[in-house]
Amino acid sequence: MKIRYFAWVREKVGVEEETLELPADVTTVKDLIAHLKTLDDNHALALADEEVIRVALDQMHVEPHEPLGNTQEVALFPPMTGG
């Protein structure tokens, strides 16, 4: 699965995107974030405050309980500040 990061999440993780094989028990957005935090210190730091992390599955905003299903691309980012 392709994972993309934006803004300070991207800066803290240290990469713009990465493609990962996920364990079979990672089925929801919440599972995914928990899994990413185990990868290394950068991921753990970037995703430490789960409350503020926003998630899009295939370019649609979703809540953390959402199942990953057939998602091709997950994006993780801070609250948006456009406009």
Added chain:
Amino acid sequence: MKIRYFAWVREKVGVEEETLELPADVTTVKDLIAHLKTLDDNHALALADEEVIRVALDQMHVEPHEPLGNTQEVALFPPMTGG
């Protein structure tokens, strides 16, 4: 006192403005309208529906109970439809 009329009030009265000597007992806007209605049929028709007549004293909107005081110019007109 100078009286000015606008829009359909002007059309019905038949003049844009007129200068009138007012009887001493005409002291409020309401008195003035009642007095104007006695002048002729045109005035009576133009001011028949007092509920819709709007009044400005020296270019300030006022309510019918307002005293005329030292007013130089009274304007009578229908509800406004600008904007």
Added chain:
Amino acid sequence: MAIVPSVRVQADDFNPEAEIKKLTAGRSDVGGVVTFTGYCRDEGGRLEALELEHFPGMAEAEIGRIAQEAANRWPLTGLSVIHRFGKIRPGEQIVFVAAASSHRRAAFEASDFLMDFLKTRAPFWKKEHLKEGGTGSWVEAKSADDADAARWQ
């Protein structure tokens, strides 16, 4: 301190872009500008033109009072109002409001407020000129406009 609004009552057309520029040129403290431009509609093809009668002097004074109230009520960096009079054809501009602020909500609310009170307090009256049948009737005031204005009290 509240800014001093710009108010113009004129027969000539106007250029919204030029008005926006006046509120923003050379400034870096403006966060947002909200504009409202009102146009003459043809009312389903019925209308040849609107004739806008106004009360010269009072029109400027009353719009000035409404604009100053908006400037006192919201933290604006600039406020412009233009209202035309005379014969205006379908598709042409009638009225313009622009409110600038460092806060977007202030700019939205001030321009919305201004339009509601222009409709109900500025001394202008619209008469219809019809395509068929010459001069039509005076446009009637809408109770919806009074209701809109009452929202701000």
Added chain:
Amino acid sequence: MAIVPSVRVQADDFNPEAEIKKLTAGRSDVGGVVTFTGYCRDEGGRLEALELEHFPGMAEAEIGRIAQEAANRWPLTGLSVIHRFGKIRPGEQIVFVAAASSHRRAAFEASDFLMDFLKTRAPFWKKEHLKEGGTGSWVEAKSADDADAARWQ
């Protein structure tokens, strides 16, 4: 039937007047156009520029969804949204919304709604470049923006 909004996400600057013209040219059924233009402020002289990062593809798609919701909710005759990305200096334009309608309240509400949801749902992030001290921090989301967006539910 709801109109199809125009949505553009671009690095280039834009011209509000040209956008308004697209919504009104050759038409006589438009009663009013409300625009909002958002500018980069210098934050009291601190700021050299804002760097706007965005999620290409999703930015267009999400703004399109918000705009379509506005078009379904209010009787609009036209709706345009432009959002810039990249480095933007104080005084420059960042974002633009224009809503046209035969009803002024619809135009006001639709543009107000659109700005609230652009702020909270469009995938853009602002980073400050400071005059002194190089790259500053990421702009933090404001809870006031969430509160503004919640008004529409």
